[in-house]
Amino acid sequence: MKPGTRLKSAACDTEVMVIRTAGGTIECGGAPMAEDKPAEAAALSPDHSNGSLMGKRYVDAENTYELLCVKPGKGSLSVDGVALVTKDAKPLPASD
Amino acid sequence: MPIDLPDAEHGPPIPLWRWADRQLRDLATVTGSERIAALDGLTVVGERGSARDFEIRGRRSAGVGGSHLNPTRDGSWFALTIMREEDRAYLPALFGKEGMEIATEVEIAAEIALHDSNDLLAKGRALGLPVACADEVPASPPVEVLARGTQRRRDPGHRPLVVDLSAIWAGPLCGHLLWLAGADVIKVENPKRPDMIRSSDPLTFEMVNQGKQSVAADLTDPATRDRLVALIRGADMVIEASRPRALRHLGIDADALVREVPGLVWLSITGHGATGDAANWVGVGNDCAVAGGLARALADATGEIGYVGDALADPLTGITAALEGWRAYANGEAVRIGFSMSAIAAKALSEERAFDRPALDAELRAWGANVGKLFPKVPRRSGLGPFRDLGADTEKWLGTAPAC
Numbered sequence: 001m002k003p004g005t006r007l008k009s010a011a012c013d014t015e016v017m018v019i020r021t022a023g024g025t026i027e028c029g030g031a032p033m034a035e036d037k038p039a040e041a042a043a044l045s046p047d048h049s050n051g052s053l054m055g056k057r058y059v060d061a062e063n064t065y066e067l068l069c070v071k072p073g074k075g076s077l078s079v080d081g082v083a084l085v086t087k088d089a090k091p092l093p094a095s096d
Numbered sequence: 097m098p099i100d101l102p103d104a105e106h107g108p109p110i111p112l113w114r115w116a117d118r119q120l121r122d123l124a125t126v127t128g129s130e131r132i133a134a135l136d137g138l139t140v141v142g143e144r145g146s147a148r149d150f151e152i153r154g155r156r157s158a159g160v161g162g163s164h165l166n167p168t169r170d171g172s173w174f175a176l177t178i179m180r181e182e183d184r185a186y187l188p189a190l191f192g193k194e195g196m197e198i199a200t201e202v203e204i205a206a207e208i209a210l211h212d213s214n215d216l217l218a219k220g221r222a223l224g225l226p227v228a229c230a231d232e233v234p235a236s237p238p239v240e241v242l243a244r245g246t247q248r249r250r251d252p253g254h255r256p257l258v259v260d261l262s263a264i265w266a267g268p269l270c271g272h273l274l275w276l277a278g279a280d281v282i283k284v285e286n287p288k289r290p291d292m293i294r295s296s297d298p299l300t301f302e303m304v305n306q307g308k309q310s311v312a313a314d315l316t317d318p319a320t321r322d323r324l325v326a327l328i329r330g331a332d333m334v335i336e337a338s339r340p341r342a343l344r345h346l347g348i349d350a351d352a353l354v355r356e357v358p359g360l361v362w363l364s365i366t367g368h369g370a371t372g373d374a375a376n377w378v379g380v381g382n383d384c385a386v387a388g389g390l391a392r393a394l395a396d397a398t399g400e401i402g403y404v405g406d407a408l409a410d411p412l413t414g415i416t417a418a419l420e421g422w423r424a425y426a427n428g429e430a431v432r433i434g435f436s437m438s439a440i441a442a443k444a445l446s447e448e449r450a451f452d453r454p455a456l457d458a459e460l461r462a463w464g465a466n467v468g469k470l471f472p473k474v475p476r477r478s479g480l481g482p483f484r485d486l487g488a489d490t491e492k493w494l495g496t497a498p499a500c
Binding site for chain 1: 185189190191193194219222223224341
């Protein structure tokens with residue numbers, strides 16, 4: 001998958017932009033995400049329903065994956081079932 | 097005010113300095129301040145580039161790193177600013193291509209040439225990169241009322257208290273002008289993340305923050321945030337330049353405070369607007385000037401596109417915010433006013449064209465003809481007021497932490 005690809009949640013309104021990825025399955029609300037929404041919505045898994053926040057960046061422990069939330073939703077993001085966490089805010093730029 | 101002709105080493109006056117000067121004349125009138133009356137527009141737009149010996153560099157902005165203008169597939173120009181090395185991690189997503197995080201300027205330019213400007217803009221803004229296009233129309237009005245509250249009548253001779261939460265140049269310059277005009281200004285910084293130009297650009301930092309008191313406050317701590325909100329409730333004006341979302345995440349509701357506190361004037365400075373999609377976009381002085389049409393204006397006047405001045409949207413916005421803020425304060429209004437840097441650059445350009453187009457075009461031509469020269473020299477303003485160490489006034493304004 002190319003960086004910059006937009007993925008949609010099958011279980012909620014969440015949309016992300018892929019910053020970095022490897023071979024794993026990117027999920028939201030417990031269901032795999034795809035470039036198009038499925039005809040029938042997937043069920044929101046209670047284990048993956050902490051929500052996604054607009055503008056937040058989500059990463060895995062190894063920093064192999066990074067997703068930018070461009071539309072928030074009720075599902076939380078995971079890769080192969082392992083929850084992603086928000087990346088800490090970085091300091092503001094030094095100059096312009 | 098007479099201006100020196102360019103000498104062999106230094107370039108011509110920064111275009112739009114006369115627009116800045118007229119706003120300062122208005123500010124001097126509404127504030128009655130002799131110190132503002134003594135200030136000129138050329139100094140305010142040029143003092144950063146002058147102090148730092150910036151060079152006019154055409155399609156590269158002045159200063160370290162900076163912003164670059166490159167042609168797009170659809171015949172426009174795209175300004176990309178890489179302000180933090182870690183932002184390079186977003187270049188693969190911007191261009192849809194692996195490996196771009198280590199790309200050279202030449203490779204980035206080659207990639208920009210393969211894309212249309214609107215696609216690059218949409219993607220860059222979603223990624224939180226400061227990007228602009230030479231032919232875009234600013235998304236928001238330059239000055240916009242975001243919330244209103246009830247009026248407050250103040251005693252004659254009341255000295256305004258300003259809480260300045262902003263960083264870098266535009267917001268702090270606004271606070272500096274209000275300080276020159278007689279306000280007490282408290283600069284608030286997160287001790288873990290102080291205003292970055294404190295260390296990276298001390299000359300500019302001291303210029304626009306001299307005389308301000310300094311409070312260190314980590315607003316992610318709820319008790320500290322509550323004490324800051326209490327300070328704001330007793331203040332007359334607030335200057336803030338964070339993205340609206342960031343403020344809400346901290347639990348500070350600017351609109352609610354303006355509705356609740358009579359006479360509170362809240363100045364919100366953004367790159368491209370405080371409402372809608374544009375509220376999420378990042379913008380800094382150079383790319384906002386491009387988004388406001390200044391690079392295109394240079395191309396129209398000279399045939400060669402390039403940056404005009406140094407982060408010119410910053411000082412134009414700082415002056416505008418001080419003027420509008422003081423006007424609202426003087427009327428006793430409670431109001432939150434949004435200032436969009438890209439739209440203010442566009443407004444200054446259009447007003448200056450209407451005011452004296454031949455003079456503006458002559459200055460743009462002179463600017464374009466002086467690539468390689470240093471910025472014009474203007475006097476350095478220092479020692480006007482005491483300079484306080486970070487957090488020196490925290491206890492005075494926030495008190496000590498309550499026992500848990």
